[in-house]
Amino acid sequence: MSGQAGDFIKDWQVLAQQSWDAWLRQLQPQPAAPPPAGSEALERTLAGLKGCFDWMQGVAAAGASQPGADWQTLLRAWAGSGNQPFTQAFNGIDNAAAQGFVQQWQAWLQSMQTSGFSMPGAMNNGPVPAFGLHREQLMQQQELAAAIQAALEANARYQELIQRANAQGLERLQARLAQRDATSPPIESLKALYDLWVDAAEEAYAEIALSEEFRAAYGEMVNTQMRVRRLQQHQTGQLCRELGLPTREEVSSLGERLQQLRRDLRKQGSGAAADEILALRREVAALKRELAALAAAGPAGPKPKTTAKRAAAKAPARGKSSSASSPRKR
Amino acid sequence: MDTPLHLDPTRLMQEIGTFQRKLSAGMGQLRGMSEPGYANTPRELVYAEDKLKLWHMQGDRAPTARTPTLIVYALVNTVWMTDLQPDRSLVRNLLAQGEDVYLIDWGYPDGADRWLTLDDYLNGYLDRCVDAVRERHGLDAINLLGICQGGAFSLCYSAMHPDKVKNLVTMVTPVDFQTPDNMLSHWCRELDADLFVDTLGNVPAMLMNWVYLTLKPVRLNQQKYVGLVDILDKPVELENFLRMERWIFDSPDQAGEAFRQFIKDFYQGNKLVKGGLVIGGREVDLGLLNQPVLNIYAEQDHLVPPDASRALGRRVGSTDYTELAFKGGHIGIYVSGRAQREVPPAIHQWLRARD
Secondary structure (H helix, E strand, C coil), rough: CHHHHHHHHHHHHHHHHHHHHHHHHCCCCCCCCCCCCCCHHHHHHHHHHHHHEEEEEEEHHHHHHHCCCCHHHHHHHHHCCCCCHHHHHCCCCCCCCCCCHHHHHHHHHHHHCCCCCCCCCHHHHHHHHHHCCCCHHHHHHHHHHHHHHHHHHHHHHHHHHHHHHHHHHHHHHHHHHHHHHCCCEEECHHHHHHHHHHHHHHHHHHHHHHHHHHHHHHHHHHHHHHHHHHHHHHHHHHHHHHCCCCCCHHHHHHHHHHHHHHHHHHHHHHHHHHHHHHHHHHHHHHHHHHHCCCCCCCCCCCCCHHHHHHHHHCCCCCCHHHCCCHHHHC | CCCEEEEEEEEHHCCCCCCCHHHHHHHHHHHHHHCCCCCCCCCEHHHHHHHHEEEEECCCCCCCCCEEEEEEEECCHHHHHHCCCCCHHHHHHHHHHHCCCCEECCCCHHHHHHHCCCHHEEEEEHHHHHHHHHHCCCCCEECCCCCHHHHHHHHHHHCCCCHEEEEEEEEECCCCCCHHHCHHHHHHHCHHHHHHHHHEEEEEEHHHHHHHHCCCCHHHHHHHHHHHHHHHHHHHHHHHHHHHHEEEHHHCCECCHHHHHHHHHHHHCHHHCCCCCCCCCCCCCHCCCCCEEEEEEEECCCCCCCHHHCHHHHHHCCCCCEEEECCCCCCHHHHCHHHHHHHHHHHHHHHHHHH
């Protein structure tokens, strides 16, 4: 490495560290100041920027370490220095938005150990026959250990595909650079190169993400994680029962019954109202028929039937003579 | 040999220095900013139940449309995308055109909503909202405007309650859930939905957001924030950016049972297209949909690919079917400048001709 290149890397690293320190200072809470509304966005912003910054740093360092080298050598040097920019971007989401499975598992293991539970060595040594008073507990722990192992293996297969997307993204970037002809404007900034890489990386990832292999790996990763969580919930439930605490299953079961009750009540309510409306319609129709018969018979006609009398009696604050017209007005 | 890369170390240092200066100057502004609000178009609460709220949106002038339009949004994210900010509001633009607009805010489900099914949502909540609007206006039928998953819900509802829907507008609505370019569908095909929901109960919004970010991981998690550096010194653009971030990440959990059904019947079973979809004991047959339908899709939609939406044209029974392609993406169809100019007038003209 030439002295000039070494100076550049040194300057670069100092600058990068200064930048990063400055950004972090922005995140420090100000005394006696309310938490900024945009702090979450700020954290996400900084995480994204750090990824981009690392990317740029990697390219710049590769360029400086091989002055005069052609661009293909430069990119190879960058890729060969352990850079996994796509994987880093991906893991950045994991850290920012959802706790990684391995961290979750470690937290669980720690909490179980502090609670007095111990995991058998089944994860490393395979299952052992269980018997005696603690047979069920041992069986459950072995089942959990096997499930964790399966989940870690599934996660490794998934991560392998993410790394493949990383590698293919770099290959695509090289191919795109190679395709540029004399009329294409040269790339003179890290930002322009970065944007080109993002396009290439996303394309490579999309192709892999739509493959049958990815579909299977994704499903397996999710399903095995859920299996582990389910077994963890089961063990936690047992612990709660021993302590006399309500379990998740019990609360959930109550919720299910309550929801069904609400449906049944509503159904009954609407059913009863419908029956009442139907009965009223029939009564109104009967009244209309009787009124029509009365009108046809004239003043000397037959007296109203019982139904009409009942309706007239129910009419509030009206004389008997008004009963005939009240249903129509309504 | 000619090289496509002209990366001069001195210039790179300048680039980094400029980047750092812009960032340092802008960060102070970011720190001092308050949470950006949505458009908050004036509205009246006309019906509420559990966490659901039915709003009647108020324009500057009285509506000219005789038939009101009810916006049915998805259960994922919030309906305020349709009323994001004063100059980017589907709701405001529809009101300005003379439409009478209602919208449903589904709220944020918690453990008490774990057992809500699609039947509860469609033949329960949505049906009661439709009845409330019909009653207020003394009408037998109203217009529905369904968005994304809410569009799929509107299709199902219209098929189950044809007498209550006069006209149906669907926006970025998936119908064929298994087009080859549908990444979300591809990923959840092998998902054990029963184990997933039995384990998680309600599906956390954080997990949903993680899935959406992994559709385009670098672009959505990294490049977007690099672009932010260029607008840190532009208060209006910065506020718009933060408002959008708020909307993206301020999203509700998903009620477990409804999620289970949606994954199994729509994504895995593709029953809206293949048939056999039953909700609350009622069969949903798009072939029986005979209302006028306006289907609007986005040409660059990475969540609901155009083919997933266009499939409606081949399935719907209505003889009055119109398709409208929008040059933009799943979100741009509500918030871009082009969307403000093109989408609300198109919806209004189509509805007006059928009012």
